[in-house]
Structure formats: C-alpha cells, structure tokens
Amino acid sequence: xxxxxxxxxxxxxxxxxxxxxxxxxxxxxxxxxxxxxxxxxxxxxxxxxxxxxxxxxxxxxxxxxxxxxxxxxxxxxxxxxxxxxxxxxxxxxxxxxxxxxxxxxxxxxxxxxxxxxxxxxxxxxxxxxxxxxxxxxxxxxxxxxxxxxxxxxxxxxxxxxxxxxxxxxxxxxxxxxxxxxxxxxxxxxxxxxxxxxxxxxxxxxxxxxxxxxxxxxxxxxxxxxxxxxxxxxxxxxxxxxxxxxxxxxxxxxxxxxxxxxxxxxxxxxxxxxxxxxxxxxxxxxxxxxxxxxxxxxxxxxxxxxxxxxxxxxxxxxxxxxxxxxxxxxxxxxxxxxxx
Numbered sequence: 019x020x021x022x023x024x025x026x027x028x029x030x031x032x033x034x035x036x037x038x039x040x041x042x043x044x045x046x047x048x049x050x051x052x053x054x055x056x057x058x059x060x061x062x063x064x065x066x067x068x069x070x071x072x073x074x075x076x077x078x079x080x081x082x083x084x085x086x087x088x089x090x091x092x093x094x095x096x097x098x099x100x101x102x103x104x105x106x107x108x109x110x111x112x113x114x115x116x117x118x119x120x121x122x123x124x125x126x127x128x129x130x131x132x133x134x135x136x137x138x139x140x141x142x143x144x145x146x147x148x149x150x151x152x153x154x155x156x157x158x159x160x161x162x163x164x165x166x167x168x169x170x171x172x173x174x175x176x177x178x179x180x181x182x183x184x185x186x187x188x189x190x191x192x193x194x195x196x197x198x199x200x201x202x203x204x205x206x207x208x209x210x211x212x213x214x215x216x217x218x219x220x221x222x223x224x225x226x227x228x229x230x231x232x233x234x235x236x237x238x239x240x241x242x243x244x245x246x247x248x249x250x251x252x253x254x255x256x257x258x259x260x261x262x263x264x265x266x267x268x269x270x271x272x273x274x275x276x277x278x279x280x281x282x283x284x285x286x287x288x289x290x291x292x293x294x295x296x297x298x299x300x301x302x303x304x305x306x307x308x309x310x311x312x313x314x315x316x317x318x319x320x321x322x323x324x325x326x327x328x329x330x331x332x333x334x335x336x337x338x339x340x341x342x343x344x345x346x347x348x349x350x351x352x353x354x355x356x357x
Contacts, residue, residue, distance in 0.1 A: 027052055028352065031200045031236070033147075034058065034210030035080035035217045042210040042241065043087035043142075045341035049349055053142035054200040055084040060154040060168045060187065060220035065101075065110045067169055075118045076127045076151060081144055082113035085131070089138035098138060128196075145197045147221045152187040154220050156180075172216045175249030181258075185219045185266060193226035201230040206352050209240040209272075211339065214251060214262050222266035231271040237355050241344055242277040244318070245337050248294025255301035257308065272310040274351055276344065278317035286318070290337060313351055317343050 027050050032042050035058030043055055057080045062070055066079035082098060089095045098113030107115065113134075120130035131144055156165040158178050165171045166188075176183075201207060212218050222228060231238060240263050242256045251259070256277045264270050282290065282297060290296060305312050319340035 028205040029203060029236075030054070030206045030208065031056055031204040032208045032210055033201075033218075033221060034212045035061065035221065036083060036212055038210040038212035038217065038241075039080070040083040040087045041339060041341045042208060042344070043084060045345035046208070046348070047088055047141055049345065051141050053088065054204070055088065055142065055144045056147050056197045056200060056221070057081050057084050057144060058217055058221040059146050059148050059150075059191075060152060060216070062153060062168050064169075065114050068110070069114060069118050073118060073122070074151075075121050076146065076149070078114040078117035078121075079111075081131060081146060082111065082117060082134075084144045085134055085138050085140055086113065088140045088142045088144065090141050091139045094138050098134075128194075143196075143200070145200055146194055147197050147227065148187075148191040148194055148224050150187075150189065150191040152189065152191045154216065155186050155188050156183050156215060157186070158183045168216045168220065172213065180215060180250060181262060181265075185215060185223050187220060187223065191224045193224045193230070198226055198230045201227070201236070202234045204234060204236040206348065207231065207234065207236045207238045208348060209238070209263055211241050211243045213247060214243075214259065218263060219266045222263065228267035228269060228271070231267050232269050237273050237352055238271055239274040239276055239348060239351065240272050241339070241348075242275055243298055244278055244339060245290055245295035245297055252296075253299070255299045255304070256312075257301045257304045259298065260308070260310070270309050273355075274311050274313055275305070275308075276317075276347060276351075277312065277314050278339070279314040280316040280318045282318060286337075295337065313347060315343060315347050316340070317347075 029052040030046055030050055031054045032039055033056045047053055059077055061077040061079050066077045069075055086095045086098050101111045102108050117130055117134055120133050121127045124130055154168045156171050240260055242259050246252050246254050260275045317339050319338035
C-alpha cells in the first residue's frame with residue numbers, strides 16, 4: 019500500500035546539528051524533496067576542531083552529516099563518511115577533508131557546500147546557519163562561571179543550573195540569509211533532537227533566527243530529547259527541554275512538542291544508565307497548561323553501535339529515536355493542522 023504522505027512536496031526546514039539532524043533528515047526526505055537542513059556552526063571538537071584550528075576554516079562536521087543524510091548516492095555517501103583509522107589523517111572523515119579543501123579553493127564555505135551537494139546528489143539543500151567564524155560561550159550571572167568552546171561545554175558537568183546561563187556566540191553572529199528564507203518559506207519547521215547547549219542553542223541564539231521562527235507561518239514542532247545528558251540536563255522534563263528551546267530563540271514560538279511515551283526494555287534502560295542518562299520525564303500537568311500542543315507515541319528506536327576510531331575521539335550516544343515513526347507523526351500533525 020502506498021504511503022498517503024509520500025512525496026507530498028511540502029517545504030520542510032530541519033533545524034539542528036549532528037546526529038539528531040542526520041536521523042530526522044534521513045526519515046523526512048522520504049516525504050518531500052523540498053527539504054532544507056539548517057545546520058549549527060559552533061562545532062570545534064573532534065576532526066572538525068582540528069581542521070578549524072590548523073586551517074582556519076569553518077566547521078564541516080555537522081554540515082557533512084546533513085549532506086550525507088540527504089544524498090541519493092549510496093557509494094559517495096559511504097565515501098564522505100569514511101573515517102581514516104591510521105596515519106596522518108587518523109580520525110578525520112573524508113567528507114570533512116573535502117569540504118575543508120573546497121572552502122580553501124573557493125574561498126567561500128557556501129560554495130563549498132553547494133559543490134559537495136552536487137557531488138553527493140543531495141535531494142534538498144544544506145544551509146549553514148551562519149557564515150561567521152564563531153565560538154560558543156556559556157556564561158552564568160555575575161560571571162560566576164564562563165565556559166568557552168563547544169568541545170569544553172560539551173564535556174562539562176555543570177556546577178550551576180544551566181537554565182540561568184546565557185548562551186552566546188563570539189563574535190556575535192549574523193544569520194545566513196538563506197537560512198532565514200528557508201524558515202520563512204517553510205510549511206513545517208522541525209527542531210531536531212540534540213544537545214541543548216552545544217547543538218540546538220548555538221543555532222537558535224544567532225541573530226535573526228528567533229525572529230524568523232516567530233514570523234514564519236509554518237507549523238513549528240520540537241522533537242524532544244529521549245534522555246537527559248549526564249551532568250547537564252539531569253532531571254530535565256519534556257517541558258524543561260521545550261522551555262530552553264524557546265529561551266534561546268527569545269519567544270514562545272512552538273506550535274507542537276513531540277515526545278516519546280514508550281517505556282524502554284530493561285536492556286535499553288541499562289544501556290541508558292551506562293551512558294549516565296535517564297529517560298526524559300513527561301511532566302503531563304505542566305505540558306497540558308503550555309501554550310503549545312503536544313503529541314506523543316512509541317518513538318524508541320534500536321540501539322546504535324558505538325563508533326570507533328583512532329587518533330581523534332568521537333562521542334556519539336547509542337540512544338536513538340525511531341525516526342520513521344517520528345517522521346510519520348510529524349506528517350500526521352501537519353496534515354491535521356491543514357484541515
């Protein structure tokens with residue numbers, strides 16, 4: 019039976035970075051070719067960080083993942099994702115190196131992304147959220163604690179409540195005009211799951227992004243994280259995650275929050291615990307009083323294999339959404355709101 023939502027050609031903008039955006043894009047591209055991935059540009063860890071520091075280029079890692087997610091060329095996808103395990107390039111992915119080389123040749127990161135999109139036969143468009151060379155800063159009131167850099171913040175066990183901290187980019191970033199246009203012209207905007215303070219926040223605090231989210235007539239949906247992050251979002255509820263998303267953007271812009279209501283098996287729960295994370299609590303009473311609507315479902319996916327490499331450490335959570343179910347739910351919500 020043909021999927022009733024397939025190739026509906028609605029315009030979808032996915033906001034985020036890293037694995038969260040990769041998985042959302044991989045599922046949503048089955049419903050439309052009019053898809054835009056708006057990518058965080060604050061990454062300074064792993065292979066990306068080394069290339070930024072040594073060559074002065076913009077961060078390629080999250081852009082590469084989104085390009086691969088939207089590619090229609092399996093062999094080239096595998097090539098872009100190939101990570102060297104030995105020698106001078108140990109820990110670097112081929113895609114990161116190619117994007118870096120293209121930026122050096124063209125002198126323009128946007129042109130580098132466009133060229134890589136042609137090579138990968140990307141079905142959609144990948145848009146850096148800003149073209150400014152920025153670093154992430156997290157600062158608590160009265161400068162009681164200041165953290166610099168995505169890599170440092172990502173590894174930190176916060177000593178103070180992160181909800182009281184200001185997240186910013188240094189220098190102050192201007193939004194990529196193409197990203198603003200994609201948000202304003204979208205029918206559906208999806209805030210992908212991801213680390214609040216190192217993936218989503220750095221994108222949403224860019225000047226102009228919050229305003230575009232307020233202005234757009236698109237249906238705006240946040241897909242809440244499955245689990246807390248040890249030392250950063252311990253005890254955060256679904257409502258807490260959504261509140262931080264809107265705090266970064268500067269307004270109550272969300273129409274829907276989507277979350278998982280499936281209880282994990284003992285095996286998966288043990289895996290969560292081994293990572294120091296716990297299933298995000300559903301604060302039903304609070305959510306019922308929120309300005310946005312909520313939708314839930316059985317959204318737990320299979321556990322992913324832990325990546326391994328030599329030379330440069332890579333941290334990726336093993337916990338995943340069932341993105342096919344998430345994408346199906348998102349399309350159902352959009353269709354319902356159009357009736």
